[in-house]
Amino acid sequence: MRLATLRDGSPDGRLLVVSRDGQRAMDARAAAGSLRAALDDWERTLPSLLRLELELDKGSPAAMELDLEKLAAPLPRAAEWVDASAYLNHVRLVRQARGAAPPETLETDPLVYQGGSSDLLGPRAPFPLVNEAFGLDFEAELGAVLGDTPLGTRSEDAARHVRLLVCLNDWTYRNLVPDELAKGFGFFCSKPATSFAPFAVTPDELGDAWQAGRLAGTMHVALDGAPVGDTETGDEMHFSFHRLIEHITRTRRFGAGTILGSGTISNASPERGISCLQERRALETIEHGAPRTPFLKAGSRVTIDFKLPNGRQPFGTIDQQVVS
Amino acid sequence: MRLATLRDGSPDGRLLVVSRDGQRAMDARAAAGSLRAALDDWERTLPSLLRLELELDKGSPAAMELDLEKLAAPLPRAAEWVDASAYLNHVRLVRQARGAAPPETLETDPLVYQGGSSDLLGPRAPFPLVNEAFGLDFEAELGAVLGDTPLGTRSEDAARHVRLLVCLNDWTYRNLVPDELAKGFGFFCSKPATSFAPFAVTPDELGDAWQAGRLAGTMHVALDGAPVGDTETGDEMHFSFHRLIEHITRTRRFGAGTILGSGTISNASPERGISCLQERRALETIEHGAPRTPFLKAGSRVTIDFKLPNGRQPFGTIDQQVVS
Numbered sequence: 001m002r003l004a005t006l007r008d009g010s011p012d013g014r015l016l017v018v019s020r021d022g023q024r025a026m027d028a029r030a031a032a033g034s035l036r037a038a039l040d041d042w043e044r045t046l047p048s049l050l051r052l053e054l055e056l057d058k059g060s061p062a063a064m065e066l067d068l069e070k071l072a073a074p075l076p077r078a079a080e081w082v083d084a085s086a087y088l089n090h091v092r093l094v095r096q097a098r099g100a101a102p103p104e105t106l107e108t109d110p111l112v113y114q115g116g117s118s119d120l121l122g123p124r125a126p127f128p129l130v131n132e133a134f135g136l137d138f139e140a141e142l143g144a145v146l147g148d149t150p151l152g153t154r155s156e157d158a159a160r161h162v163r164l165l166v167c168l169n170d171w172t173y174r175n176l177v178p179d180e181l182a183k184g185f186g187f188f189c190s191k192p193a194t195s196f197a198p199f200a201v202t203p204d205e206l207g208d209a210w211q212a213g214r215l216a217g218t219m220h221v222a223l224d225g226a227p228v229g230d231t232e233t234g235d236e237m238h239f240s241f242h243r244l245i246e247h248i249t250r251t252r253r254f255g256a257g258t259i260l261g262s263g264t265i266s267n268a269s270p271e272r273g274i275s276c277l278q279e280r281r282a283l284e285t286i287e288h289g290a291p292r293t294p295f296l297k298a299g300s301r302v303t304i305d306f307k308l309p310n311g312r313q314p315f316g317t318i319d320q321q322v323v324s
Numbered sequence: 325m326r327l328a329t330l331r332d333g334s335p336d337g338r339l340l341v342v343s344r345d346g347q348r349a350m351d352a353r354a355a356a357g358s359l360r361a362a363l364d365d366w367e368r369t370l371p372s373l374l375r376l377e378l379e380l381d382k383g384s385p386a387a388m389e390l391d392l393e394k395l396a397a398p399l400p401r402a403a404e405w406v407d408a409s410a411y412l413n414h415v416r417l418v419r420q421a422r423g424a425a426p427p428e429t430l431e432t433d434p435l436v437y438q439g440g441s442s443d444l445l446g447p448r449a450p451f452p453l454v455n456e457a458f459g460l461d462f463e464a465e466l467g468a469v470l471g472d473t474p475l476g477t478r479s480e481d482a483a484r485h486v487r488l489l490v491c492l493n494d495w496t497y498r499n500l501v502p503d504e505l506a507k508g509f510g511f512f513c514s515k516p517a518t519s520f521a522p523f524a525v526t527p528d529e530l531g532d533a534w535q536a537g538r539l540a541g542t543m544h545v546a547l548d549g550a551p552v553g554d555t556e557t558g559d560e561m562h563f564s565f566h567r568l569i570e571h572i573t574r575t576r577r578f579g580a581g582t583i584l585g586s587g588t589i590s591n592a593s594p595e596r597g598i599s600c601l602q603e604r605r606a607l608e609t610i611e612h613g614a615p616r617t618p619f620l621k622a623g624s625r626v627t628i629d630f631k632l633p634n635g636r637q638p639f640g641t642i643d644q645q646v647v648s
Binding site: 011040077079080085103105109111112113114115116117118119128130134151152173176179181182183184185186187188189190191192193247248250251252253254255256257258 | 335364401403404409427429433435436437438439440441442443452454458475476497500503505506507508509510511512513514515516517571572574575576577578579580581582
């Protein structure tokens, strides 16, 4: 099943069940006030949502045409937004470019940071660039939407807490990062609002591509219409979503509607291209001593599209323009 | 007006309006489903809440006796939980103890980190200690609950976005901090669930003590019944809540129900005592070369109570026992 959220003026928006072809949708108001409310009471809400999907498949006259322009993020406000950095090639590359060694515990202790969760952007929302000098970059990622997840959840028990998968762009102001990290408290102003692909997808919808907490497929990223990357998402995710859940629940529980991100998709083979400009700049720095690729500016257009091995695009496309 | 949240089995709890003496309360269900819902629609909800307060003052028979044991945090789930470190004495002391210089921008660029917001604890909730070796500590703080707060809010315009003030204990696993900060992504597992005093309070309730984004008064902290600190909260808050709002909205907006913390209350004069054990340990390290005060263990009891200059205790008492 694929779910989306229609902008309706309310902070959480209106929940929609989406047809297989992504062309039509059913208003799910009768089942839940919003995706957030559905996640709060998933066991009871899921059967109603599945019934709506069935009606949609049968060509229900109550279905509406789906207008992607009118969609919010599936969860315009998440319970929490936690982002990892599970593709270690990204960490190694970026640190190599600035002559720093990766952390000693890189392969055993996941890197995660806590992001802002009260203002998540939809797939076509213009992205407001505060200041070009801040060095705006994109980061194409996958994410898992969790149900209530207890303290001390083990990796082997984590699958049951994954309600939905999502695709996202973790916008980053690169030039604010060094000073913020130097202060020791992690990212804050360097991480503006995060953007999401149109559809949140139940794991069963992904078939065999969703295995042991990893999702196989390719992340297609284009900048101003030109392809810049088609990185593989499965094998090089060093820490699976399940392992990441074990890590984040080490000292506390998480409420339903928490989104857990994979970190920038990154492959060791440079032929796969990039999921963020920072990697290209890192490669340029390693090769030429300095980066050549500029960061984004007003007018830049970023398109992100995840494809399953069978060619399907379960999450729909993020297609955003940067505006000043 | 003082507001509280009754545990009723729902994730956001039930909103209560509390009497001046803190003994009775009115169920505010007719005005808003929860404090969270009230904050989403504050302008429309506030008059209804004020009417309930008036009925309460008149001795309404609909009032219930208030049982502090049954209270959740005022916001059991916040839109975001952002914590600053605005009392610079704390930063200077802790860094001095480990032979590190404070950040060069200490006085001009606020330190803030993003905390977990989906599981906030009530004033009497037992605190589940995961592992004594993690070095559990308390941090007594004040906090501001925000309404919708736009990108680029200036300090001089920030007052209008402060809906409520709160008092809190930002529990910290000190021994997890060094390794987490060394990884560069800030706190995560070192910050378990945060606890809150019973009442969230509108700024007008605080009179002249609330001035230009600072709240004057004293933070009384006791450990196992013995007083350990009565630090002053007003003058030594280097960055006011208003200035902190300007900082956090530099690159994004914040949704209604965001909680912004002051950081550990800390005074330059050691006679005022402490709001966290880490400071006493820092002083011991500076004096004796090593800390002598142990961290908390199962059975430890932490009591936190803020007093206004007029002796009133607007937020009520946090009184929690650590359990294994």
